Amino acid sequence: xxxxxxxxxxxxxxxxxxxxxxxxxxxxxxxxxxxxxxxxxxxxxxxxxxxxxxxxxxxxxxxxxxxxxxxxxxxxxxxxxxxxxxxxxxxxxxxxxxxxxxxxxxxxxxxxxxxxxxxxxxxxxxxxxxxxxxxxxxxxxxxxxxxxxxxxxxxxxxxxxxxxxxxxxxxxxxxxxxxxxxxxxxxxxxxxxxxxxxxxxxxxxxxxxxxxxxxxxxxxxxxxxxxxxxxxxxxxxxxxxxxxxxxxxxxxxxxxxxxxxxxxxxxxxxxxxxxxxxxxxxxxxxxxxxxxxxxxxxxxxxxxxxxxxxxxxxxxxxxxxxxxxxxxxxxx
Numbered sequence: 001x002x003x004x005x006x007x008x009x010x011x012x013x014x015x016x017x018x019x020x021x022x023x024x025x026x027x028x029x030x031x032x033x034x035x036x037x038x039x040x041x042x043x044x045x046x047x048x049x050x051x052x053x054x055x056x057x058x059x060x061x062x063x064x065x066x067x068x069x070x071x072x073x074x075x076x077x078x079x080x081x082x083x084x085x086x087x088x089x090x091x092x093x094x095x096x097x098x099x100x101x102x103x104x105x106x107x108x109x110x111x112x113x114x115x116x117x118x119x120x121x122x123x124x125x126x127x128x129x130x131x132x133x134x135x136x137x138x139x140x141x142x143x144x145x146x147x148x149x150x151x152x153x154x155x156x157x158x159x160x161x162x163x164x165x166x167x168x169x170x171x172x173x174x175x176x177x178x179x180x181x182x183x184x185x186x187x188x189x190x191x192x193x194x195x196x197x198x199x200x201x202x203x204x205x206x207x208x209x210x211x212x213x214x215x216x217x218x219x220x221x222x223x224x225x226x227x228x229x230x231x232x233x234x235x236x237x238x239x240x241x242x243x244x245x246x247x248x249x250x251x252x253x254x255x256x257x258x259x260x261x262x263x264x265x266x267x268x269x270x271x272x273x274x275x276x277x278x279x280x281x282x283x284x285x286x287x288x289x290x291x292x293x294x295x296x297x298x299x300x301x302x303x304x305x306x307x308x309x310x311x312x313x314x315x316x317x318x319x320x321x322x323x324x325x326x327x328x329x330x331x332x
Contacts, residue, residue: 001122001233004029007077011035011065011111012084014045016187017126017179021082021225023050026057028229035074035085038062046186065107068114075114080122082228083111086156089190090130090277091332093152104155105162112166112174120173124232125163127178127241128156129217129286138249139289142178142241149281160241173238175231180245180288184221184308185315189331193218193309196256197316198327200263207260207267208330210275212253217245217288220308223301227290230297237296245288246301258306263313274330 008025012018013034025032036044044060063070065085075081087093087103108125115123132140133147148154166172183193192209199207219227227244231237250258253269260267276282293299303311316322 001080001235003080003229003232005031006079007031007033009033009035009074009078009081010084011081012086014047015084016046017182017221017224018084019046019050019186020184020221021084021228022047022058023054024225024229026054031059032057033059033061033074033078035061035063035065037085038064065110066102068110071110072114072117075118075120078118078120080124080232081111081115081120082124082126082232083108084126086126088128088152089332090150090152091190093150093155094278095332097151100151100155101158105158108159109162112163112172116166116170116172122232122238123163123172123174124177124228125159125174127160127176128153129178129180129243129245129288130283131157131160131178132286134283135285135287138285138287139245139247140243140287141289142243142292149283150277167239175237175239176241177228177231178241178243179224179227180217180219180243180286182219182221182224184312187221189325192252192255193259193312194316194325195331196259197263197313198322198325200259200267201316201322202327203264204327205267206270207256208270208272208275209252209256210272210277211282212256212269212271213251213284214282215249215251215285215287217247217249217286218255218305218308219244219246219301220303220311223303227293227299230299231293234297240292242293243288243290244293245290247288247290248305249285249287250305259309259313262309272330
């Protein structure tokens, strides 16, 4: 599908990946309706920081994906929807699991039903590598068993199952997009890379982290956004689950030591028990297989980890960006 001139809805457009995807879609010539969570300040999240030229090309819709009437209104006249809106913080899902069901499962149901009723030609539902749980084999392909090791991942498994059901039951043209651990500018404070970088940039001698042994497959955000576009352009991927991954893993400890060398070599790592997940909830290993995406679209990651980390550090080094992060507080 050629996205130029298409009317595209992006939910979660104000967030980390969503804002980068929205920016890329505008640059690709799409007519973007950016769905942002209603708030009394009329704040548009990271969209407020985009260049004015980009913002001027957006139709911003304020609503709530938990409300079916709001979603139905946002879906009017849309050719394609990228559904990224979700609650994503794993530690907070231990505290407020019902809110994850309302947002991740019911919100996705609202998107699917509205897309069905409005005859939307393509729906991309955003999943997560967390649905796989700790790797039972590597690299993890799309056939890997699902294992909900946190309330968050359980709700994403439920959302994925609902998307698959709408494809099989009603013919809604759904693709489930499953990024592995995306990082880069604008990432929220609850993620490990912003946690490390912001502590280091503030000159802290001791960097507080949780478990150091788990490994992750880190994808730079611009590569992830490009993956979404390539999937949207490929009709052969309708009805499929599609990983976005690099096929390279690094432990949290090695990642922290790499960032320490890049920013503040005198710093050391301290394990903070508050940041440790429950033993059976920790996902110990994630290493993805993106061969389906590569075979279908030619997509490959183009940003080496060291390059992506350097770009991320450069963004966080801007005082206007850094001051938005409360480094002295553990962000659940």
